[in-house]
Amino acid sequence: MSGSRPFYHGFAWAYDLLVSEPIDARTPAIVSLLCERGMRPWMEMLDAGCGTGWYASELAIRGFRVFGL
Numbered sequence: 001m002s003g004s005r006p007f008y009h010g011f012a013w014a015y016d017l018l019v020s021e022p023i024d025a026r027t028p029a030i031v032s033l034l035c036e037r038g039m040r041p042w043m044e045m046l047d048a049g050c051g052t053g054w055y056a057s058e059l060a061i062r063g064f065r066v067f068g069l
Contacts, residue, residue: 016052027058039064 031041039045041063049057050068062067 009011013052016054023054023058027062030055031059031062034059034064 036047042065044065044067045059047053047059047066047068051058053068056066056068
């Protein structure tokens with residue numbers, strides 16, 4: 001693992017506590033952009049760098065088959 005982010009793995013759990021932006025306000029726009037680009041809710045997608053999985057969870061609730069990495 002690169003030393004460029006030495007504390008990331010130790011404090012990644014705190015990300016949700018530090019980011020105060022509500023994702024439910026952004027998720028409809030994300031779904032709209034995905035659909036404009038040909039994605040449909042039954043399709044599989046990869047959320048690379050999904051962090052704690054907020055967006056992956058919200059997209060799964062909306063029918064997308066999301067795999068987080």
